[in-house]
Amino acid sequence: MTKDTSNKFTTISQDIIERIRNGEYLPGDKIPSENEIIHRYRVSNTTARKALLEIELKGWAKRIKGKGTFVLNRTEDRHLLRTLGSVIDTRTGFHEKLRAEGFEPHNFILEKTILNEGVSSEIGGKHHIIEGPVLKVHQLRYANDVVMKDETKYISLELCPKIQLLPTEVSYFKIYEEKYHLTIADVMQTLSAEIMAPDDAENRFETAEAIPVFVLDSAVITQTNHTVELERSFYRGDKYRFAIHANPKF
Template identity: 50%
Template structure:
């Protein structure tokens, strides 16, 4: 085996190892050709062959003009979504599915204005939005399987005329880019329920009782203004949730010792 061949195989194996370890998750972009060239000091040809080898082995897919993304290889078609990350909330549901190798579809069920406002209980605390509020109800599919029954209630005081706006992009991104609102606080709770086939508000078309996750959430600005309340049902057999929590930064122990000495402790 010549050195150039062994080099591109070694690089492709390193990329696959990062995928297998979970460092690169389904839907994540893998390093581009230019990034591999800079990282390993290799030629364009070697970088291209490295990515092609990973693709031919079924780990990634290339999307023209976007990059190379990790495929979802779960036999049961499980989707993993991250809680506790503002960056994850700003990502597009449809783009994520495309990156993972699925075909997305969205059906708009309802887009109506509620004059009297809305309230919800999240983690034992009541959050309310005064009217008018836009109710935005969508069904989100992957490969024609309903994955998420998604309902949002959006403050029309903060987002004027949002009922007239094309909402193809993630809503949090829309709040920040169009309405110049800085979303800084996200509160969410997850619970479970059983969806029965004969329930009037069940759109999952299940023939047997189906477990589902219920996500209640609110999006708020740094000043405490509630922009959105969410109530969504997730297909319980198709979703996993990961928690992304950044630990608080604490002062070094020496600071506490100095304070104790100063206080005579």
């Protein structure tokens, strides 16, 4: 290990900040941990810790206890970036993603009920079915005091018994994997756009003017070819940008 210099932590912090500026690390992404900095830059733990603190003090990232240090959303219009087709991005829950970007998330539950008859949806040219009983969760997702997402999920209670007892701010995707030991093989998603008038019966964004919205339909498929979740959500088009991940497993 090379000898630390007095300004080594500044060099490291500047390097990581430059990577953030260049888009290598996006809002909500985790930057290198203390141990990763130690090995990557061949410095002591003190220097690594100072580098992370420097990045945080300059407002580029935020440390979340027990999770890591995440890039804050510093874009002028504060648009949120979401990646379609990425299991990793889907695994990160709404609350976790927003907190990592420097927002305070909360939910308002409009409906949480059990449907005995089951549900179906056509996504990506394929018909997906969840046999009953099914948990339906319809909620508004807020970032600070702004409604960002109007979300409706349908979850198989056959595959995930008693999941209705869990709070709705959890990452359901993680719950499928960690609590119910389901192996997720695919996430099918389609994205469309529309203009939603303020008097539209489906407009719950609390806006006085018409706004563009993204409509996302998705299905989460297990390795045994069962649909564990169907979702239909409306995202504020003036608050979100979407990216496409060409290699969804990574």
